[in-house]
Amino acid sequence: MATDISTTPGSHTQPVPPQTEPDYLHVSSGFSSWAFTLDHKRIGIMYLIGVMAAFALGGVFALILRTELLTPGPTIISADWYNQMFTLHGAVMVFLFIIPSIPGALGNFVVPIMLGTKDVAFPQMNLASFYLWVGGAIFFVAALLTGGLDTGWTFYTPYSTTTSTSVIAATFGAFILGFSSIFTGLNFIVTVHTMRAPGMSWFRIPLFVWAIYATAIIQVLATPVLGITLLMLIAERALGLGIFDPKMGGDPVLFQHFFWFYSHPAVYIMILPAMGIISELISTYSRRHIFGYRFIAFSSVGLALLGFLVWGHHMFTSGQSPAMSVIFSALTFSVAIPSAVKVFNWLATMYRGSISLATPMCYALAFLFLFTIGGLTGLFLGTLVVDVPLHDTYFVVAHFHYVMMGGTLIAFLGGIFHWWPKMTGKMYNEFWGQVSSVIVFLGFNLTFFPQFILGTRGMPRRYYNYVPEFQSLHVMSTVGAYVLGLGLTIALAVLIHSLMRGKKAPNNPWGAATLEWQTTSPPPLYNFNYEPVGRDPYALHEMEYDASIDGYKHNPELAKLAPAH
Amino acid sequence: MAHSHHDEGHGHGHHGFAHVMPVPLLLTVFFVLLGLTWVTTWVSANVPLGSYELIVSMGIASVKAGLVMAFFMHMIHEKPFNIAIVFFSLVFVALFVGFTLHDKFEYKDQETEAVYDQIRLEQAK
Amino acid sequence: MTTVTDHSHHGDAGKPSVGHEHDAHGGHGHGDHPDFVAHHFDTPEQQFDAGKLGIWLFLVTEILFFSGLFVAYTIYRTVHPEIFEYAHQFLNKYLGAINTGVLLFSSLTMAWGVRCAQLGKRWGLVNCLGLTLFCAAVFLGVKTFEYAEKYEKRLLWSGSFVSAPDLGKEAWGGKPAAHVLHVNMESDHATLNKRVEDDLGYIMKLWFWVLMLPLAMMLVGHWMNYRSLRSTGIGGLIAIIGIMAGIQTGLIIHHQLEPHGSEHGEVAHVEGDAHADPAKSGESDSELATDKADHEPKDAKTVEKELVAGNATETEIHQFDRAEQIPRNWSVFFSIYYFMTGLHAFHIIGGMIAITWLLVRAVNNEFHSLYFGPVDYVGLYWHLVDLIWIYLFPLLYLIH
Amino acid sequence: MTTTLLTLLANDELVPKWANWNMFPESNSTFGPAVDGAFNFIMWVCIFFFVLVCGLMVYFMVVYRRRTPNDKMMSSPTHNTPLEIFWTVVPSFLLVIMFARGFAGFVDMRTPPADCYDIKVIAKKWSWTFQYPDGTSTNELHVPVDTNVRLTMRSDDVLHSLYIPTMRVKMDVVPGRYTYLWFKALKPGQQHLFCTEYCGREHSMMITKCVVHPTQPDPNGNEDALLNMDFPQWLVYASDITRNKNFMTDGKFDPVKAGAELYKTKGCSACHSLTDQRIANGGPPWLPLSHALKTGEEIQLQDGSVKADDNYVRESILAPNAKRRTGYGNMPSYQGQMKDPEIDAIIAFIKSLDK
Incomplete structure (x- = not known):
């Protein structure tokens, strides 16, 4: 089983020919060469800038929230503003940042290169996806400027149908963003199925691509339901549809079923790509073939499908029937297994490796730590009787921030640092990169660990005001938020500094074996100067360090010296 | 998912990868569909089926849907994977309907007219 | 350029080897790369397969999109079957059946069109697409008639009777739906039909003027010898004439089925009579109500008149509501009806735009046996829209 | 075998004190052991x-740290199917135990016993109303200790959720239907009650x-007199509106103020209506009644007539069907649900309507 994915005789790479044509950044210039580009790499870069801007916006909202919570009662803003801030923090982070971040930015950039193809299957649709994202973002900003939004990102009825804020603008924005997400996912599925390079069999696909593929399945299957849910919500508000309105014989709990049928799988849209990145990072920086490739690949798809069966665990106290709660709880535990499998496999990959603590690996290790906490605390919430007191408290807030932020954001940062030399052709300052990861890690724990205790002590979420006994933990959390903000600012500064002062990146600075490192940095317009051939993406032992270029080169001789499996 | 493997089975002659549907087949399918539409409308207007009505009319609709998918949408010549994704999407629809409906059945008795009346009356004041 | 040497070892590779068999010039030589194959595809077949998988996935998203509505329908119907039993009588099942037939025929012509495209039959394809477009338009025309008729009877969605927050107004004066319905059902059937015909006459006139646009496009396209513009104009012409034909069909069927039409009125009449008594007795009770002057019990007709005039008292309105046997919240049926059929009609319009686009390209003779993907994809989409209607028809029109 | 294992693992008696790591506030309901045990x-x-x-x-980070960029690769497996199956399957057993414990406790939580003290809860933006069987209603929840209490909850506007951390209970309050919640408090005292649905x-x-009231007033108990009352005592206290601070004007009991509140909380x-419009199927509007009380005019009954005065109103509340007005249906009797000061307050309120 192992041999067919590692070293097949004859599957060697060609040496990367010297750069003869301009790279994708220099092949053309001017505004329209970016605005109307069909190149997946440029679209990826535009997505990257977009989602980072959205993240900055959501981050500012978060800092305002944390500052407000420094003291019980009013601190800096009014209750109305607080409600708008947490709603927009949630909505911006979920719809504008986490969901499009890894697939839209990193996925767009690396997936086609990893597969050895020139572009995604539908480049126009890819560009349309980006502009839909922009359109959705505009609607969100419009909602913010015209009365705000104070429903919480979940838009629960009947609050969302009766509040006086701009629910329609925001839901329409989310509706558009849904289509952006669908287009991205659809494109990736078709690309993976029909565009792979010769030799790129299903089990030679890098695990990041498997993760993106699994994500795409959810995007295609779940997002349309969000679309119709939001349309119904708009109709409910504008036309008085009646389906969710108890006065018309409708049912507000039905809305929650609709919402979570999308939004639980959406949680896996957020975390699966992050897991894909971590698989790449752990293996590359440990210089070890990934352990249990097939288990990781199948667990991604397994998570994607199982994720559809558990939406009711968001509704244990919502008025859902006890019978359904029991069924959903039982199904929920099944999701724990594939996640655990991945963590164990990553650990086993590190075993006997040659572990470099380069910035991306620092982030990957932070991910492992934080995601373990995030995942394990999910067990409390899946257990019916324990969920009852914990539901809608800060415990839940802490749990999903450990998964979404400690998981996805940290992996996203790791991914950016990992692929940065490929995207820009520039190296960054390693020391300050590592510093940023340590500060982010510490700040993150300081922010969110106290929230577990807060939640268990009974602090409900979405509270502007709280009883004074919770204050000390809130202060810790607020201080942590600023530390976290500092860490992220340093990370951004490192990247910007690299753009201006960074030294030229070698083709393969990390010794990775996936195809994107077997082309120039940055890649040419059509990704390769030669016809790439798929091989084992984790044959890292075939990579040899060359001090003259401060990077790695493929040495076919080493294949023969493969360590015994 | 290699393409060459899947296409070999069908033998597509000089039309490359196209699967051409014969005209008589298309016409037959159309007239059958039209007939089924007439049947379902007629039954609805003239035969009191009571609680079976739902089953009968949805059954006829599903037969029609099957015919359209198989012949008009060329599913009989489609790649197994493409058929599978449509099938799986229906599985997910079934999950969605099934779980939600089951939940609603469990608690719908908690919704009483009295609640509506109370709310209505209080709002009337 | 490096030549890939050893393809046969990778039989399970993603890219088909067709294009490489006589590929002496490596990856970037586009010598055998026909214009109709996009730059990032290697062969027409790879392009076709990618498109085909793409459109199937898109259809999957459409299925799940509509599934939300079917879930809403199922849940609401399960809890409130009486609303559906009562309200579905207002839909004309013969019009629904005719529209189903029209859509099925358009599916046939679409499938036939795909066949023509595959065989490279240019004019066969053009005719098929034109017919499909015409049928789609007829469907919309019939729907226009149905909507107009329901509008005149005030068979509208729930929000049109109570306030909806973002509309910031109370439609129909905020009257409970049952009153408006009752008043309209009671009113003279001939007057009602007259109003429907007036509305549709106005709509027809509007379309007649819109007709100038495609005509102008045709003429300009003809003079400037710009074929695409001319074919777009023809497409528009077909669509508008189709809609007008559909509206006329609706009117004719409606007149043909006049006995059925008046059935609605009768139903309401019977109910009106049946509840005259409770309304009366309820009325005589309200002695301490505002209008002390009016000690005479009002009959249902008087209350209706006052309702129409808008000067009935709140007390009377509530009594009137109670007297009705019309199920509470009946208008949610029409909410669901408008939402489902409206979204479906929106998909029809999208399909018509796509078909017009195909029509233009077909006239330009762009399709042949190696490149018929777009026709096939739009065809699949069109059949899916048809499929959804195949389910909507019994769910809304037929099941009692 | 499995059952034995389950019992063993579910037996919290075996957990030593130092191992009790749950962070919940101290439990005060019978659900405590199930929730805390599962949490632990x-x-x-x-x-x-x-x-x-x-x-x-x-x-691994320390032992296998990279020393040179071209470390000599150590041999190690790329996969090990038995090991992978092992760590897939073994945690599953733990998950089954978690589910089973959660399930058992949850069924208990969602199944109110037959002998419950019933309290009605009405949630609206942004206050709670708790109605006790005798008709008293308060904005704080008061329950007797050691008694099964069932809350029947409804919402007047949007979703709310009732959460008492020490009782380990939470349930959404959904407009358009009733939701239920029950618990049995173990110790007297007062604890927080939160709304947890935005x-x-x-x-x-x-x-x-x-507030949990003791069974017996305890002379050495809580200093707060209110908390030291037993439940029946408190109920009497709570229903005595003349002592309610909310109904005071300048430190004196204001019956009109109390009547206005009772008009809403008692369901009048x-x-x-307070105007001259009749509510559909409802009883006589109060503005004309107020006028009649002032002028002392006769009111038409189904058999005869009666002078409008305090006695007539009082009788209409306690025995509404003794004197039935022309054109109106039945009204439920408030005998035993309204006390004299409350009836007086209502009468004062009605009288205040006709300015």
Whole structure:
């Protein structure tokens, strides 16, 4: 089983020919060469800038929230503003940042290169996806400027149908963003199925691509339901549809079923790509073939499908029937297994490796730590009787921030640092990169660990005001938020500094074996100067360090010296 | 998912990868569909089926849907994977309907007219 | 350029080897790369397969999109079957059946069109697409008639009777739906039909003027010898004439089925009579109500008149509501009806735009046996829209 | 075998004190052991796995750190199917135990016993109203200790959720239907009661108290006199509106103020309007009644007539069907649900309507 994915005789790479044509950044210039580009790499870069801007916006909202919570009662803003801030923090982070971040930015950039193809299957649709994202973002900003939004990102009825804020603008924005997400996912599925390079069999696909593929399945299957849910919500508000309105014989709990049928799988849209990145990072920086490739690949798809069966665990106290709660709880535990499998496999990959603590690996290790906490605390919430007191408290807030932020954001940062030399052709300052990861890690724990205790002590979420006994933990959390903000600012500064002062990146600075490192940095317009051939993406032992270029080169001789499996 | 493997089975002659549907087949399918539409409308207007009505009319609709998918949408010549994704999407629809409906059945008795009346009356004041 | 040497070892590779068999010039030589194959595809077949998988996935998203509505329908119907039993009588099942037939025929012509495209039959394809477009338009025309008729009877969605927050107004004066319905059902059937015909006459006139646009496009396209513009104009012409034909069909069927039409009125009449008594007795009770002057019990007709005039008292309105046997919240049926059929009609319009686009390209003779993907994809989409209607028809029109 | 194992693992008696790591506030209901026990069990599973994963991670990080860019590769497996199956299957057993414990306790939580003291809960933006069987209603939840209490909850506007951390109970309050919740308090005292479903601007102000009253007033008990009352005693106190601070004007009991509140909380508003418009199927509007009381005019009954005065109103509340007015249906009797000061307050309120 192992041999067919590692070293097949004859599957060697060609040496990367010297750069003869301009790279994708220099092949053309001017505004329209970016605005109307069909190149997946440029679209990826535009997505990257977009989602980072959205993240900055959501981050500012978060800092305002944390500052407000420094003291019980009013601190800096009014209750109305607080409600708008947490709603927009949630909505911006979920719809504008986490969901499009890894697939839209990193996925767009690396997936086609990893597969050895020139572009995604539908480049126009890819560009349309980006502009839909922009359109959705505009609607969100419009909602913010015209009365705000104070429903919480979940838009629960009947609050969302009766509040006086701009629910329609925001839901329409989310509706558009849904289509952006669908287009991205659809494109990736078709690309993976029909565009792979010769030799790129299903089990030679890098695990990041498997993760993106699994994500795409959810995007295609779940997002349309969000679309119709939001349309119904708009109709409910504008036309008085009646389906969710108890006065018309409708049912507000039905809305929650609709919402979570999308939004639980959406949680896996957020975390699966992050897991894909971590698989790449752990293996590359440990210089070890990934352990249990097939288990990781199948667990991604397994998570994607199982994720559809558990939406009711968001509704244990919502008025859902006890019978359904029991069924959903039982199904929920099944999701724990594939996640655990991945963590164990990553650990086993590190075993006997040659572990470099380069910035991306620092982030990957932070991910492992934080995601373990995030995942394990999910067990409390899946257990019916324990969920009852914990539901809608800060415990839940802490749990999903450990998964979404400690998981996805940290992996996203790791991914950016990992692929940065490929995207820009520039190296960054390693020391300050590592510093940023340590500060982010510490700040993150300081922010969110106290929230577990807060939640268990009974602090409900979405509270502007709280009883004074919770204050000390809130202060810790607020201080942590600023530390976290500092860490992220340093990370951004490192990247910007690299753009201006960074030294030229070698083709393969990390010794990775996936195809994107077997082309120039940055890649040419059509990704390769030669016809790439798929091989084992984790044959890292075939990579040899060359001090003259401060990077790695493929040495076919080493294949023969493969360590015994 | 290699393409060459899947296409070999069908033998597509000089039309490359196209699967051409014969005209008589298309016409037959159309007239059958039209007939089924007439049947379902007629039954609805003239035969009191009571609680079976739902089953009968949805059954006829599903037969029609099957015919359209198989012949008009060329599913009989489609790649197994493409058929599978449509099938799986229906599985997910079934999950969605099934779980939600089951939940609603469990608690719908908690919704009483009295609640509506109370709310209505209080709002009337 | 490096030549890939050893393809046969990778039989399970993603890219088909067709294009490489006589590929002496490596990856970037586009010598055998026909214009109709996009730059990032290697062969027409790879392009076709990618498109085909793409459109199937898109259809999957459409299925799940509509599934939300079917879930809403199922849940609401399960809890409130009486609303559906009562309200579905207002839909004309013969019009629904005719529209189903029209859509099925358009599916046939679409499938036939795909066949023509595959065989490279240019004019066969053009005719098929034109017919499909015409049928789609007829469907919309019939729907226009149905909507107009329901509008005149005030068979509208729930929000049109109570306030909806973002509309910031109370439609129909905020009257409970049952009153408006009752008043309209009671009113003279001939007057009602007259109003429907007036509305549709106005709509027809509007379309007649819109007709100038495609005509102008045709003429300009003809003079400037710009074929695409001319074919777009023809497409528009077909669509508008189709809609007008559909509206006329609706009117004719409606007149043909006049006995059925008046059935609605009768139903309401019977109910009106049946509840005259409770309304009366309820009325005589309200002695301490505002209008002390009016000690005479009002009959249902008087209350209706006052309702129409808008000067009935709140007390009377509530009594009137109670007297009705019309199920509470009946208008949610029409909410669901408008939402489902409206979204479906929106998909029809999208399909018509796509078909017009195909029509233009077909006239330009762009399709042949190696490149018929777009026709096939739009065809699949069109059949899916048809499929959804195949389910909507019994769910809304037929099941009692 | 499995059952034995389950019992063993579910037996919290075996858990030593030092191992009790749950962070909940001290439990005050019969649900405590089930919730805390399950929490504790999961906590220890989590600690085990967390230490395992992060310990190994740090260990590998140190031991296998990269020394040169071209470290000599050590041989190690790329996969090991038995091992992978092992760590897929073994945690599943732990998950089954977690589910089973959660399930057992949850069924208990959602099944109110037959002999419950019933309290009605009405949630609206942004306050709670608790109605006791004798008709008293308060804004704080008061319950007797050691008694099964069932809350029947409804919402007047949007979703709310009732959460008492010490009781380990939470349930959403959904408009358009009743939801239920029950618990049995173990100790007297007062605890927080929160709204945990976001409901708008004052969501975080929808905090109130859940007060558990002792069975016997305890001379050495709580200093707060209110908390030291037993439940029946408190109920009498709470229903005595003349002592209610909310109904005071300048330190004196104001019957009109009290009447206005009772009009809403006792449900009069459902049938009687304060204008001269009759509510559908409702009773006589109060503005004309107010006028009649002032002028002392005769009121038409189904058999005869009666002079409008305080006695007539009082009788109409306690025995509404003794004198039935022309054109109106039945009204439920408030005998035993309204006390004299309350009736007086209502009468004062009605009289105040006709200015």
